[in-house]
Amino acid sequence: xxxxxxxxxxxxxxxxxxxxxxxxxxxxxxxxxxxxxxxxxxxxxxxxxxxxxxxxxxxxxxxxxxxxxxxxxxxxxxxxxxxxxxxxxxxxxxxxxxxxxxxxxxxxxxxxxxxxxxxxxxxxxxxxxxxxxxxxxxxxxxxxxxxxxxxxxxxxxxxxxxxxxxxxxxxxxxxxxxxxxxxxxxxxxxxxxxxxxxxxxxxxxxxxxxxxxxxxxxxxxxxxxxxxxxxxxxxxxxxxxxxxxxxxxxxxxxxxxxxxxxxxxxxxxxxxxxxxxxxxxxxxxxxxxxxxxxxxxxxxxxxxxxxxxxxx
Numbered sequence: 001x002x003x004x005x006x007x008x009x010x011x012x013x014x015x016x017x018x019x020x021x022x023x024x025x026x027x028x029x030x031x032x033x034x035x036x037x038x039x040x041x042x043x044x045x046x047x048x049x050x051x052x053x054x055x056x057x058x059x060x061x062x063x064x065x066x067x068x069x070x071x072x073x074x075x076x077x078x079x080x081x082x083x084x085x086x087x088x089x090x091x092x093x094x095x096x097x098x099x100x101x102x103x104x105x106x107x108x109x110x111x112x113x114x115x116x117x118x119x120x121x122x123x124x125x126x127x128x129x130x131x132x133x134x135x136x137x138x139x140x141x142x143x144x145x146x147x148x149x150x151x152x153x154x155x156x157x158x159x160x161x162x163x164x165x166x167x168x169x170x171x172x173x174x175x176x177x178x179x180x181x182x183x184x185x186x187x188x189x190x191x192x193x194x195x196x197x198x199x200x201x202x203x204x205x206x207x208x209x210x211x212x213x214x215x216x217x218x219x220x221x222x223x224x225x226x227x228x229x230x231x232x233x234x235x236x237x238x239x240x241x242x243x244x245x246x247x248x249x250x251x252x253x254x255x256x257x258x259x260x261x262x263x264x265x266x267x268x269x270x271x272x273x274x275x276x277x278x279x280x281x282x283x284x285x286x287x288x289x290x291x292x293x294x295x296x297x298x299x300x301x302x303x304x305x306x307x308x309x310x311x312x
Contacts (some may be wrong), residue, residue, distance in 0.1 A: 008196045011091040012168070012187075014084055017177040017272045019232035028085055031276070034284050037077045041073075042067040042303075052300040059125070063290050069111050070283035076103040077178040077279050084177075094164065097179035104279075106180065108255065109206045110152025114216075115248055116210035117144040121271040122241055123217035127224045135261040155202055160176035162198070166190045176272055178279075181272065203256070209287045211252055218245065244288045250285070 012043040018024040049055045077100070084090045092100075124135045163181050166188040176183040181199065187193045221241055254274050290297070 001133060003110065010171070011093050012097050012179070012184075013171070014080075014090050014092055014177060014179070015173055016081065016084055016090060017276060018085055021175070027288060028082075029092045031078070032082060034280055035074055035082075036288075038074050038280070038284035039071065040077055042071040042283060045287045045297075046071065048297070048300050051304055054303075055300050057294065058121055058136040058138075059118075060296075061141055062114065062121060065148070066111065066114055066118070066290075067287060069107050069114065070286055073107045073111075073279055074283050076100060076107065081177045090096065090256065097174075097184070098160055098164050101163060101178040101181060101184070104156075104180065105159050106152045106156030109155040110148045111251065112206045112210045112255070113148035113151050115244075115251065116213040116251045117148060118244060119146070119214040119217040119248075123221055124222050126241075144153065145158070151206075152292070157208060159199065159202070162195055165196075166192065176275070178275075179269075180275065197294050207252060211248075215247055226286060246289055247282075247286055250282050252277055 017030045035135060046064050049060045049064040051065075080092070080096075080100070091231050113239075121136055121141075128135060159181055160267050163184055165186075168187045169189040170187060172187055174180075174183050176188065185196065218241060225238060225241070254277055
């Protein structure tokens with residue numbers, strides 16, 4: 001009965017990332033602006049790739065899945081943060097906390113595997129262009145995307161179930177702006193050492209394995225690009241791959257910083273700032289990185305935009 005009182009009869013309190021000082025108020029509205037750009041940019045990428053048949057290729061299909069994941073990721077954390085800040089109501093129920101953990105962990109895991117699939121796609125396109133229609137067929141591309149979603153969801157289910165099986169006591173104040181597993185564990189009345197080790201093992205699978213695939217793929221790609229005879233082909237290949245590597249560096253670097261450090265070395269302030277970077281800023285940058293200087297995307301926007309004008 002005592003365990004039930006500790007776990008179910010009290011909400012958690014999200015301490016948030018901002019106070020109501022002028023500087024923090026400005027930063028809050030800056031975050032809302034970034035959220036708006038990220039929401040519109042990723043929505044536009046998903047719709048554009050769906051509507052423009054010329055973008056119905058494996059590379060753009062995978063980019064559309066990345067945009068969809070980013071769109072869901074920012075909607076998992078930012079609206080609740082904004083509501084808490086504006087209303088002053090910082091409480092979140094156990095069910096709400098569990099929902100945030102599930103979607104957040106699932107989407108992070110899914111993106112890890114999807115970025116590896118995108119690296120494999122570029123490897124096949126550049127190193128085996130003649131076999132590309134076979135090695136990256138519609139069926140294989142769909143399987144890679146579906147596997148990313150499924151593996152990410154499995155990780156979300158496991159971490160969510162275990163995290164919510166602990167009892168929580170004390171002030172129940174989460175030093176974060178959303179329910180993140182490492183921040184939640186600091187409130188547990190139980191010994192969480194075994195679970196923290198499990199999270200570390202999950203990180204090796206969800207982070208280091210995809211990183212190994214990405215490094216191997218791009219090592220082969222760089223060698224192939226160096227030996228290209230065409231200067232234009234070399235430039236285009238480097239432009240495509242460099243944009244992907246920028247996304248990979250930002251995403252994996254921040255995720256490893258959060259989830260692969262010992263609890264004793266954690267700082268709530270650092271965790272909040274880094275989490276804000278890769279859950280809010282990175283989703284805004286992704287559509288810009290993949291669309292800027294991309295003639296196919298620019299042409300697609302003009303085509304869809306022109307079609308909309310002509311119908312009017």
